[in-house]
Amino acid sequence: MEPPRTPKSMIERDTDITATVLRERTKLGNFIRRRVHDQGEAEDILQDVFHEFVQAYRLPAPIEQVSAWLFRVARNRIIDRFRKRREQPLAEMADDTDDVEYRLDLALPATDAGPEALYARSVVLEALQEALNELPADQRDVFVAHELEGRSFKELAAESGVGVNTLLARKRYAVLYLRVRLQAVYDELDI
Numbered sequence: 001m002e003p004p005r006t007p008k009s010m011i012e013r014d015t016d017i018t019a020t021v022l023r024e025r026t027k028l029g030n031f032i033r034r035r036v037h038d039q040g041e042a043e044d045i046l047q048d049v050f051h052e053f054v055q056a057y058r059l060p061a062p063i064e065q066v067s068a069w070l071f072r073v074a075r076n077r078i079i080d081r082f083r084k085r086r087e088q089p090l091a092e093m094a095d096d097t098d099d100v101e102y103r104l105d106l107a108l109p110a111t112d113a114g115p116e117a118l119y120a121r122s123v124v125l126e127a128l129q130e131a132l133n134e135l136p137a138d139q140r141d142v143f144v145a146h147e148l149e150g151r152s153f154k155e156l157a158a159e160s161g162v163g164v165n166t167l168l169a170r171k172r173y174a175v176l177y178l179r180v181r182l183q184a185v186y187d188e189l190d191i
Contacts, residue, residue, distance in 0.1 A: 035119045131181040143174040
C-alpha cells in the first residue's frame with residue numbers, strides 16, 4: 001500500500017506552473033497563431049489560456065494530461081472568438097426553402113478569409129460529413145450529387161428514373177435536417 005500523497009506546497013506548484021508554461025508556450029502559441037491571423041489577438045488568447053491554467057492548477061483536483069488540457073482550452077478560446085464575429089446564422093440563410101435555394105457554399109466560411117475561417121470551415125465540413133452519414137441514403141445521394149458534385153436534377157432524374165419533383169423533395173428534406181443538425185456547430189463557431 002502506497003503512503004498517502006501530501007499536497008504540493010505553493011512554491012512547488014508555482015515551479016510546476018512555470019515549467020509547464022516554458023515547455024508549452026511555443027507549441028501552444030504556434031497552434032493559436034495558425035488559427036488566429038491577428039497576432040495581438042493570438043497573444044491575448046495565449047495569455048487567457050495560461051491564466052486559466054494557473055487558476056485550474058491551483059485547485060485541489062490535479063489536471064491530468066496538462067498539454068492536452070491546454071490545447072483544448074486554446075481551441076475553445078478560438079471558438080469563442082468566432083462567436084463574437086457572427087456574420088449570418090444558418091437559420092437566416094434561407095428561412096423559406098420553397099423560395100430560396102439553399103447553397104452550401106454560402107453556409108461555409110470562405111477559403112480566402114484567413115486561418116480562422118479555414119479552421120471553422122474544417123470543423124463545419126467534419127460535422128457535415130457526420131450529419132450526411134445520418135441521412136437516409138436516397139436523401140444523402142441526391143444532396144451529395146446536386147450540392148457537392150454539381151449535377152443537375154434533370155441529369156439525376158434521367159440517370160435514376162426518379163422524377164425531378166421527388167429528387168427536389170429529397171434534397172429539401174436533407175437540407176432541413178442538415179440545417180437543424182448543423183445549427184449547433186454554427187452557433188458554437190458563431191459563423
